[in-house]
Amino acid sequence: MVWQETKKIVIVIVGAFLTALGMNLFLIPANVYSSGFTGIAQLLSKVLTEYTPLNISMGVLLLLLNIPVAFLGWKKVGKSFTIYSFLSVVLSSLFLELIPIHRMSHDILLNAVFGGVIIAAGVGITLKWGASTGGLDIIAMVLSRMKDKPIGPYMLLLNGIIIITAGFLYGWEKALYTLVFLYTSTRVIDAIHTRHAKLTAFIITKNADELKKAIHKKLVRGITMLPAKGAFSNETREMLMIVITRYELFDLERVIKEVDPHAFTNIIQTTGVYGFFRRD
Numbered sequence: 001m002v003w004q005e006t007k008k009i010v011i012v013i014v015g016a017f018l019t020a021l022g023m024n025l026f027l028i029p030a031n032v033y034s035s036g037f038t039g040i041a042q043l044l045s046k047v048l049t050e051y052t053p054l055n056i057s058m059g060v061l062l063l064l065l066n067i068p069v070a071f072l073g074w075k076k077v078g079k080s081f082t083i084y085s086f087l088s089v090v091l092s093s094l095f096l097e098l099i100p101i102h103r104m105s106h107d108i109l110l111n112a113v114f115g116g117v118i119i120a121a122g123v124g125i126t127l128k129w130g131a132s133t134g135g136l137d138i139i140a141m142v143l144s145r146m147k148d149k150p151i152g153p154y155m156l157l158l159n160g161i162i163i164i165t166a167g168f169l170y171g172w173e174k175a176l177y178t179l180v181f182l183y184t185s186t187r188v189i190d191a192i193h194t195r196h197a198k199l200t201a202f203i204i205t206k207n208a209d210e211l212k213k214a215i216h217k218k219l220v221r222g223i224t225m226l227p228a229k230g231a232f233s234n235e236t237r238e239m240l241m242i243v244i245t246r247y248e249l250f251d252l253e254r255v256i257k258e259v260d261p262h263a264f265t266n267i268i269q270t271t272g273v274y275g276f277f278r279r280d
Contacts, residue, residue: 007129008129031174032115033181034119035158038062044056059097069139072138201242201267204264224240
């Protein structure tokens, strides 16, 4: 457990560093805007600096925006996920202050693409290890736990506001390059982690009762248990079917490895869920 938590902390540090690196070396010098809370902090910082006497750095704004979301996540999601997510935000804010802003290229397209790849690599590995970069990721978990609502429309609305505001204030060319960044970063995150918002896990195990209790202790998802029999061995087993969000994949994988490392698990895409898929 100590080794697992140490690796997770290292991953969060690396992810935060990559996020700050992509911002300060590519996006900020080219006036290309990021997505989510990071994009809001970036846009607010620039607007406050240019149109008001206030001069607040992006790192400070990113931290301030995430504080109320962290409190929400602490109450509604869980301590572990929220702690690591907020740690990622704090480290990202710190690295944004420490890494100097330097233009690597005068080509805006190159900045948008390489910034998207580097930032998405940081976000992707963070998600893969059961943490997040804060902001909308925590909101997605809260909505999923409470009402099973998708985060997609909220993400689309927020990013749309960022793009339209950037277009009005700094020219539509910058807004279009922001779309290039969004497309690039989304594709890279999909490749590293998973593009599917919801996943279904089919777990064939000999320790169904023990595994069921361990999953219920860690997640708030319902489980369907089905009888199963090995075609070759003729051994009787049980199959657990559970629908999860992309943010819970790491926790589920770790529970399965701890309880029954010999279990056969098949993770597939879930295109739609009708009715609640959480455990009341």
